[in-house]
Amino acid sequence: MDSSVVITLAVLAVVLLGVVSFLLVSGRSLSSRETARRYPTTRDADDVPPGAAGDADREGDGTAVLAPERPEAEPETQLEAEAPVVTETPEPVGGRLARLRARLVKSNNVFGKSLLALLSQDEIDEDVWDEIEETLLMADLGTDPTMELVDRLRERVKVEGSKDPARVKAMLREELIALIDPQLDRSLNTEAAGRPAVVMVVGVNGVGKTTTVGKLARVLVAQDKDVILGAADTFRAAAAEQLTTWGSRVGVPTVSSDVEGADPASVAFEAVAKGVELESDVVMVDTAGRLQNKANLMDELGKVKRVIEKKSEVDEVLLVLDATTGQNGLSQAKVFSEVVNVTGIVLTKLDGSARGGIVVAIQRQLGVPVKLIGLGEGPDDLAPFEAETFVDALLEETA
């Protein structure tokens, strides 16, 4: 073979080898860059996915918010069901409390009955007023509101000089409604211009958070809203599954993680990001209620909120309280309100509690309105709170 041909072939072979190895190297770095854009598996709770709103964010101390990229990591959150098949139509929201009032009447029967019996006596002497006070305290109205109510009633009974039981009942009704304050804005902040409204649901374990998120999803669907759920209670293994089931019954997708003990802040962030992407009306985030200790729980909640805020404002923080725990719920409420800015209370299990007065005590202590009440385990047993219907149910006389 001619030496010039041999040289040409050798040069061609070298060039070809160069091109092939360049393609291989660039192909690998592309795919690793692509993978690196995904969500690292292990992160600090304040981390957000690379490329997201918080990408360039830095904490006040100058440390980067993001964890180092891990090229091989897979995303840990998933959208369980893009479009679950709707199997149920939730009940309309209007008139729910009226439908459920029988449960309130039943559970608070003793309270209403004894109060009215006391106030219908011919002579309301000091002993009777003491008993009235005691009854109100037993219903968890709280000391200050009880004193105020009794003082107002005494005054009015004296001034009006009326012994007519119907009139006295009307006075009591008016005073109770005034204490609950019908002027408070109890609407849910579920409207946000140009982005989904974000609702966080918090509370200690077992109060009914997951159930409430599920029921509230139905309330919003009944109001024709596009909803997405975030299962950020990664502490209790079954919570994500429970939430996904609630959502899928009414066609609402749930963002959850299949990694046990996954970072709740990440799941919450992903849910909000998904809501933005899908142009949902509302993103609702369920959170854990139990950690090793209270400080951990509060730390985590604060972080969940801060991480969400890298993507969107949080429009509503609903604190779920179990009415059967009475005054205990008040101290819980105070702890939560110190960490996240609670904007509304959901009082659950009022169907099993004779302590309806807790509504007044909570609002007084927190300065936050009760917005919803839970009156049973059924899917549509969650009702917007209405002061007048509530008081009427408390004072309803049953056989």
Ligand SMILES: Nc1nc2c(ncn2[C@@H]2O[C@H](COP(=O)(O)OP(=O)(O)OP(=O)(O)O)[C@@H](O)[C@H]2O)c(=O)[nH]1
């Ligand atoms: N009777 C009654 N039961 C309720 C109500 N709301 C919730 N429950 C029940 O309370 C129990 C606890 O509810 P969950 O939603 O699992 O409570 P959670 O706060 O999410 O609990 P953790 O995930 O452990 O923090 C369930 O059996 C619910 O059915 C209500 O308004 N009335």
